[in-house]
Amino acid sequence: MTNLDGVFRREWGPAVAALARWSGDLTVAEDAVQEAFTEALRTWRRDGVPANAGGWIVAVARNRALDRLRRETLRPGKELAAVLDDITARTDRAGVPHRIRDDELRMMFTCAHPALDPQSQLALTLRLISGLTVTEIARALLQSEAAVGQRITRAKNKIRHANIPLRVPPPELLPERTPHVLACIYSVFTEGYWSTAGPSAIRDELCDEAARLAGELCALMPDLRxxxxxxxxxxxxxxxxxxxxxxxxxxxxxxxQDRRRWDRSRIARGLDHLRRAAGAIGPYLPQAVIAATHATAPRWEDTDWALICAAYDRLVTVTASPVAEANRALALGFRDGFDAGLAALDEIADDPRMVRSNTAASIRADLLRRAGRNVEAQHWYRQALEQAGSDPARQFLRRRISECAAPF
Incomplete structure (x- = not known):
C-alpha cells in the first residue's frame, strides 16, 4: 500500500486551501481534511489507494464540512440553504471543489493579514499549507510547542472573528503582505530540503511545492525583486x-556530492531569477548569491569563499540572525583558517535563540574535525546528535563520531 504519510504531505496543503476557499472557514477546512485522512486510513487499507488520491480526500472533506456546517450553524433555515447552495455551485461535476491554481497563494496572503503578528502568520501558514505538525513547526521556528500551538489557535480565531477574507489582496495592499508570503514559501522549502524530523532527510513534495509557489509569486508580481x-x-x-x-x-x-549530477536546468533558471533580483534588499538575495557560488564552482576546491563571506556579512546585517552568524563562521573557517571560524562561532555561543538548534554544535564539530582536533569534535558531534531531528541527520552525525574515533 502506498505510504499514507507521503500522500498526506503531498495533498494536505492543496486540500486545506481548496476547502478553505470553498467554505470560508479555516478551522472547518482543517478539521474536515483531517477527518478525510482518518477515513482514508481505514478505507484505503481495505480497498487500496484511489488513482486520484487528492480528489478523494477533497471530496470526502467537502462532505464532512457540509455535515458540520449543517449541524453547527445557528442561522435561519433559508439563509443556511442559500449558503449551502452557493457552496455546492462552486463544485465541479464530480462533486470536488473546483481547483484554482493559486488556492495556496490565496491562503498565504490571508494568513499574512497585518492583524496577525508575524510569528503567528508563519506558524499558521506552515500548519495549513505544509501540514507540518506543531512539533515540526516549533523546531523550525526555534520555539516551544506550547507557544506554537497557542499562536496557531489565536491566529485562526482572529481570522474568523475579524472576518478576514480568504483572498489575494488588491494591489495597494500587496507590499505589506509579501514579506510574510516570501518567508512562508522559504520555510516550506527549508522543511522539504532539510527535514526537521522523520525517516527522510528530504521531502520532495515540499521542495516541489516551494519551487512552484515561488514561481507563482514571481508571475503574480514580476517586478518584485x-x-x-x-x-x-x-x-x-x-x-x-x-x-x-x-x-x-x-x-x-x-x-x-557528484556535481555532474546537479540539475543544470534548475541552475540556469535560478541564475536567471538572480539577475532579475539585482537590487533586492531582503534576506534572500545574499543567500541566493551563496547558493549560486556553490552551484557554479566546478569543484569544491574552486569555491569562492571570499564572495560567500561577503554575502554572509550582508545577510547578518539584514537579519541579525544567530544561525546566519554560525554559518558565516563556517565560511570564515574556509577563508581564513579553522581557528578563525571557531573564534567567530564563540561570539554567538551564548545566544539564547540557539538553544533549540543543533546548528552551532554541528558547525563547531565540523571546524574542529577539519582542524584535526578529533577528540573535541567528537564531543560536539554528540551534542549535535542530542538535538538532531531526522533519522538521516542522526545517522550522519554518528558516522562523523565514528570517523573522529578511528585511529590514524
Whole structure:
C-alpha cells in the first residue's frame, strides 16, 4: 500500500486551501481534511489507494464540512440553504471543489493579514499549507510547542472573528503582505530540503511545492525583486537535491556530492531569477548569491569563499540572525583558517535563540574535525546528535563520531 504519510504531505496543503476557499472557514477546512485522512486510513487499507488520491480526500472533506456546517450553524433555515447552495455551485461535476491554481497563494496572503503578528502568520501558514505538525513547526521556528500551538489557535480565531477574507489582496495592499508570503514559501522549502524530523532527510513534495509557489509569486508580481531572489535561492539549492542522499537515504555533504549530477536546468533558471533580483534588499538575495557560488564552482576546491563571506556579512546585517552568524563562521573557517571560524562561532555561543538548534554544535564539530582536533569534535558531534531531528541527520552525525574515533 502506498505510504499514507507521503500522500498526506503531498495533498494536505492543496486540500486545506481548496476547502478553505470553498467554505470560508479555516478551522472547518482543517478539521474536515483531517477527518478525510482518518477515513482514508481505514478505507484505503481495505480497498487500496484511489488513482486520484487528492480528489478523494477533497471530496470526502467537502462532505464532512457540509455535515458540520449543517449541524453547527445557528442561522435561519433559508439563509443556511442559500449558503449551502452557493457552496455546492462552486463544485465541479464530480462533486470536488473546483481547483484554482493559486488556492495556496490565496491562503498565504490571508494568513499574512497585518492583524496577525508575524510569528503567528508563519506558524499558521506552515500548519495549513505544509501540514507540518506543531512539533515540526516549533523546531523550525526555534520555539516551544506550547507557544506554537497557542499562536496557531489565536491566529485562526482572529481570522474568523475579524472576518478576514480568504483572498489575494488588491494591489495597494500587496507590499505589506509579501514579506510574510516570501518567508512562508522559504520555510516550506527549508522543511522539504532539510527535514526537521522523520525517516527522510528530504521531502520532495515540499521542495516541489516551494519551487512552484515561488514561481507563482514571481508571475503574480514580476517586478518584485525579493520574489525573484527567493525563486533563485530555491532553485539553486534544489538543483542539488538528488545528490544530497545516497541510495540508502544517507546524507552526502556538499564537498562529497557528484556535481555532474546537479540539475543544470534548475541552475540556469535560478541564475536567471538572480539577475532579475539585482537590487533586492531582503534576506534572500545574499543567500541566493551563496547558493549560486556553490552551484557554479566546478569543484569544491574552486569555491569562492571570499564572495560567500561577503554575502554572509550582508545577510547578518539584514537579519541579525544567530544561525546566519554560525554559518558565516563556517565560511570564515574556509577563508581564513579553522581557528578563525571557531573564534567567530564563540561570539554567538551564548545566544539564547540557539538553544533549540543543533546548528552551532554541528558547525563547531565540523571546524574542529577539519582542524584535526578529533577528540573535541567528537564531543560536539554528540551534542549535535542530542538535538538532531531526522533519522538521516542522526545517522550522519554518528558516522562523523565514528570517523573522529578511528585511529590514524
Amino acid at each position: 525579493d520574489a525573484h531572489a527567493l525563486a533563485a535561492l530555491v532553485l539553486l539549492h534544489d538543483s542539488r537535491r538528488s545528490t544530497r542522499v545516497d541510495a540508502d537515504g544517507a546524507l552526502i555533504p556538499l564537498d562529497e
